[in-house]
Amino acid sequence: MRFYTVDDSLKEAIDKGMAAVRVRVSLDFAGNGVFETVSERDIIEASFFGLKETAGGTTARGELLLDNTSGNYAYSGNGAGREVRVSFSLGEGLPWFQRFVLYVDHKGFQDIRGPGRRRLVRLALGDRSVFLRRSDESRDWTQHEVFTYSVVCDKTQPEKSLVHLIAKRAGIEAADIDCATIPIALPYVKLTKNIWAELSELATAYRCHLECPVEKPLVFAHSPYQAEPDTADDGNPEGSASYIFSGRDIFYLRKTARAERYRNTVRLKINMPVVLEKQEIWRYTDPPVLYDDGMTDFYPFRLINLRSIVLGEYEAKYRVRDEKGNERAVLYADNIDTVEEATERLMFDGCSFAYSHYDVTTRHDRAYITIEVEKRKEGDLVIASIHGRSIVLDLNRSCFLRDSNAVDLQGTCALNVTGSYFSEDVVNGRPQYEDWAARELADRLQERREFTVKTHRALFHGRVGATVQIKANGETVQGTVNAFSLRYKRDAAFVAAFRIMEE
Template sequence: MKFYEIDTALSEAIERGDNPVRVRISLDWSGHGYYETVFERDIIEASFFGLQETAGGTTARGDILLDNTYGHYACGGNTGRGAGREVRISFSIGDGLPYFERFVLYVDDTGFQDIRGPGRKRMLRMVLRDLSAKLGKTDESRDWTAPVMFTYVVICDKTQPERSLVHLIAGRAGIESGDIDCATIPITLPYVQLTKNTWAELSELAKTYRAHLECAPEKPLVFAHSVYQREPEDIDGISYTFSGEDIFYLRETARAEQYRNTIRLKINIPVALERQEIWRYEDSPIMYDADLMPVYPFRSTAMRDIQKQGYEARYHIRDSKGAERAVLYADQIDTIEEATDRLDYEGGPFAYSAYDITTHHDRAIITLETETDGDLYGAALYGRPIVLELNRSCFLHDTGGVERYGTAALNVTGSYFSEDTVDSGVSHYQDWTIRELTERLRERREFTVKTHRGLFHARVGAKAEIITNEGTVKGTINAVSLRYKRDAAFVAAFKIIEE
């Protein structure tokens, strides 16, 4: 993963470093889609931040302070006082060069903050967040009684958005397929149930599949750069090399808290099984014939529950040990004709007067009727079930690390791990554990680098290297800070995690 691509003239101007960085702020002031550009002389300061969240996604935010001495930026007349307005941030170098749009942000719930000081001093402050903040609020209007469920989906595939989990989750927040830039991750999940907001679900998915998730300027949503994707990735591509000519501040810190020598992954994983019996009638009272086979007598003197409307035939299977396991989801279920053919009885006849297998995916709503007294020997339904396998685990440790430092364990769980085999030849959840242990065993350092170079096209997740008298260090950018001040030099700061 590399920096954003910018115009060649801009890139050359950044390398020369002899012209000041310029900022352009365009604001949907009225909320009607008409963007007005703020006077550059009125920008007192503007700070923008990008960071990698622990949950898995990458977010951006900003803080802008404008000189409003003459009241150009009136707040009171704006409905809602500006909360939610879109703000587009662009950068350039010197005069005559094109601008590069770097951020698309939104005014947070504090709206346009009108600040007044001594005399005629008046300023306007805007605190900005990217689209992830909106996606994080999608659960506020969600119907908690109707959880969203998907089956037999792949993680990401832009050619089949109807089967792509990334597209299906994003679609819950109104993000269309054309608004998503993504890689192809063909790993299949048989069953997914959403329980959190859109951004939280996408973040967990990105963390599980080691993908880069971002609300980027080129697309509302980016989900790419995964180790499990089909598309080739330039793993060693360095976007920028920091040297003594660039750096005016360099700090090195240890990241000992990231060290782990034991990974304990324990998950409940949905498993798809072959088509089989998923329900059998076993309600009491039960009698037994001469061969000790169960018989269910139906007599007019006592109506059974299955003869009443609304009877629930809950799906379940029995595993190889004879234990009963509930079915989360079933499809390819018997038609009413097939189910009727499975009825085994004497007397009767027996027939289904109600047969609903579409309203619910874990049970059928049926009614069994008989015209005269009879004995039922068997009633069953067949289908293709998905069951939850509890406590699937993968525990790995480094013997040498444990002997030297004792057990430093990381306990992991999650909803999106798969048992599909990946390129390494093992299942995805095992491969993920191996990779996590390998990364955690490294004794890493974090470098904070500050420069006056106009590296406004830098992005979190990109590769960079630092050259000092002690040698060269390669790493991944974990956080970006861009600070513009009207009366001071531009400052770009980076946190780089050593590889």
């Protein structure tokens, strides 16, 4: 990834570093979609932050302090959730660059009254990920959304793309998503967390950049598993430095060892959903059961002992048997026998048996059935079964990788990982979950340093995930931005700070 592209005149002014940074803030004060621009002289402080979360996503936050001595910002209502647009420029006569779309947090417009006539308005801001985190607040906790036979991401088929299906639950449509194509199949996914947590976990499993930036409500891109080449927008190769920090830029530089990231062993353990061929997924086995001379089981149906399957609404829970004869619960079944096909599978003696109720659509892990026995007669049911294509869990699928030389030198330092979105699709000649573990191990084996750089340069177009270089004290280091802060004060110099992880 690279820094955002800015106008050539802005870029030239940034390189010269002679003009003062300006901030423009536009707010939808009334919540009616009409934006009003705050007077620049009323902006006392404006701070903005971005960071890569441990869970996998990238988020932005902000805080504004406005001078309200004249009472211009005395608006009714608390203002929570109102949209705020933030732009930057330099000096006079240069274009504005819109950098953030943020939203007022739950505290709303904080009206502060100090000594004398001093009045301030403080706004705490967050990006769209704040709303995605709260998406479970109105969720029906009795039902979990299930998606089957999907791929990770495909903008040409949003109805089968997990990124699009998950985002749609938060009202984000396909046109609002900037994404890469990751055609790796996931047969079964059950959502149990909020939307942002689910997307973050998906981004972690496919090493993707997940963000709610200014250009689109959602970005899911820059993955090593994507089908299209990962190119930079400005024509420079992806991975080349967006900016080179040198001694003339930096007024503060700190180097920190990140030894806690080091691992020489990766233990990945997951419950892997797998698809089975169409086979028997239910057979009637309720007692009492009798056996004939050939030890074939059968089930007598007598008037004095009415069975639950005759009384109605019987739950036929789907099960399959593996090659060792062990029963495994079915998570999801489709291509299930029709009532005619299931009737053909019935075997009985004496009176006739038939399905009077046959429901395989209400639930995907069981059928609701009723068997009707010929009136005023008695008989024996030999076989009643249903066949279908099923998805079951392969419990505790594991991948254990280690670097023997590193273990010999430093002892075992293990990373234990689990997750819901890994796949057994083959990537680079091995299952995706094994490929992920190999990439993670290679990354964790590097003993990396973290650099904190502060500059007065107007690098408001910097972003998390971008590649930069640091040239200082005769050393050149290339790294990736993991966090940034932009601090504007009306009566002080602009400060941009970046936390950079060495590559």
